[in-house]
Amino acid sequence: xxxxxxxxxxxxxxxxxxxxxxxxxxxxxxxxxxxxxxxxxxxxxxxxxxxxxxxxxxxxxxxxxxxxxxxxxxxxxxxxxxxxxxxxxxxxxxxxxxxxxxxxxxxxxxxxxxxxxxxxxxxxxxxxxxxxxxxxxxxxxxxxxxxxxxxxxxxxxxxxxxxxxxxxxxxxxxxxxxxxxxxxxxxxxxxxxxxxxxxxxxxxxxxxxxxxxxxxxxxxxxxxxxxxxxxxxxxxxxxxxxxxxxxxxxxxxxxxxxxxxxxxxxxxxxxxxxxxxxxxxxxxxxxxxxxxxxxxxxxxxxxxxxxxxxxxxxxxxxxxxxxxxxxxxxxxxxxxxxxxxxxxxxxxxxxxxxxxxxxxxxxxxxxxxxxxxxxxxxxxxxxxxxxxxxxxxxxxxxxxxxxxxxxxxxxxxxxxxxxxxxxxxxxxxxxxxxxxxxxxxxxxxxxxxxxxxxxxxxxxxxxxxxxxxxxxxxxxxxxx
Numbered sequence: 392x393x394x395x396x397x398x399x400x401x402x403x404x405x406x407x408x409x410x411x412x413x414x415x416x417x418x419x420x421x422x423x424x425x426x427x428x429x430x431x432x433x434x435x436x437x438x439x440x441x442x443x444x445x446x447x448x449x450x451x452x453x454x455x456x457x458x459x460x461x462x463x464x465x466x467x468x469x470x471x472x473x474x475x476x477x478x479x480x481x482x483x484x485x486x487x488x489x490x491x492x493x494x495x496x497x498x499x500x501x502x503x504x505x506x507x508x509x510x511x512x513x514x515x516x517x518x519x520x521x522x523x524x525x526x527x528x529x530x531x532x533x534x535x536x537x538x539x540x541x542x543x544x545x546x547x548x549x550x551x552x553x554x555x556x557x558x559x560x561x562x563x564x565x566x567x568x569x570x571x572x573x574x575x576x577x578x579x580x581x582x583x584x585x586x587x588x589x590x591x592x593x594x595x596x597x598x599x600x601x602x603x604x605x606x607x608x609x610x611x612x613x614x615x616x617x618x619x620x621x622x623x624x625x626x627x628x629x630x631x632x633x634x635x636x637x638x639x640x641x642x643x644x645x646x647x648x649x650x651x652x653x654x655x656x657x658x659x660x661x662x663x664x665x666x667x668x669x670x671x672x673x674x675x676x677x678x679x680x681x682x683x684x685x686x687x688x689x690x691x692x693x694x695x696x697x698x699x700x701x702x703x704x705x706x707x708x709x710x711x712x713x714x715x716x717x718x719x720x721x722x723x724x725x726x727x728x729x730x731x732x733x734x735x736x737x738x739x740x741x742x743x744x745x746x747x748x749x750x751x752x753x754x755x756x757x758x759x760x761x762x763x764x765x766x767x768x769x770x771x772x773x774x775x776x777x778x779x780x781x782x783x784x785x786x787x788x789x790x791x792x793x794x795x796x797x798x799x800x801x802x803x804x805x806x807x808x809x810x811x812x813x814x815x816x817x818x819x820x821x822x823x824x825x826x827x828x829x830x831x832x833x834x835x836x837x838x839x840x841x842x843x844x845x846x847x848x849x850x851x852x853x854x855x856x857x858x859x860x861x862x863x864x865x866x867x868x869x870x871x
Contacts, residue, residue, distance in 0.1 A: 472631020657724020
């Protein structure tokens, strides 16, 4: 497509060369839509070949699952956070919190969350040294950070709401809360106590958890009513760090997390589970298939806490609670949908859809952060990183190797449709604009723009390659 801008050279029977623009029936004589179809031909084949590969891999090996997890290693310390104030640094490994051992990033977050606004000792490993630091986690609730107000009450420091529909967006930075459900809040301790009270779930209550309303009274006498599930109002400690993220790549050839049927008279039937439910969390732990579901049930049912299930039912998010103690997890009474050719075919389309959307997210990140060093270091891998990833996965079997090849193939197609100069997306945009105007854009000017875009893309390749080399020099893994 790019060559058609500059001018193709065609070999004629009389061995006379001429440009495509001088020939009848050439690319430029076609309609706008026909030319767009030609330009997108390569991208389409990228997606089709990746789709077929995903389906074949799924049929032979099962559904690919990327299971995210985390390590108790500090990858980032946020500015002006309790962690920064306590002296935590990038690369610190947290061994224990208040003498409770920490083996994962989940443990780290859970234990820190138990000490909102309270000083807690943390034992860490920094290089070859063992260090103990005292940290005072912020008091947070559903992404809202609080601190003690100067003249009494609790001030909203910052908000990290989960979405535009989240009720916490009613609060604003600087708001001072003086009461929760009519109970006076004079300091952080009182705020924690009030939130703990409203977030407590009645153990006798079973089945679908209802949302509750909590009223916050502000210093200026305004009142805000927020409606969420009770546990979402729970006070949680946060210190402002990001644990190291890792991803386990495996194939699942057994079942999905969709409920196939519910055994009549079982615990699941009594509590309101339905066929077609997608169970994605149990007490905050991810559910991938029947095996992980019953493994979680077996572990969690032995504790004192009730089981809380987050379910997708149609387009509705449903939360169910089960208080029964199970001597045998199999008594729960759920069977899950097996993985079939149809399931893997459906997943293939989902993967392609995600990859098409991915460049939009990447571009948004670039616009938001203007290609900040942090974004480049954390989110980009160059040719060396891709080669290392392929090499590592090839050692794990043919299935994973083919999967990453298909993934790269689809990603190339998705990247190529971005309307950036020198990419097919930009060429299609130019053709579309010309069709709307009824007059083509000057080919010489278009070629000049594409040439600049090509230089910028080459610069990006050089940049990410440089980042790869610097990572190797510093001993940091190229992939994570």
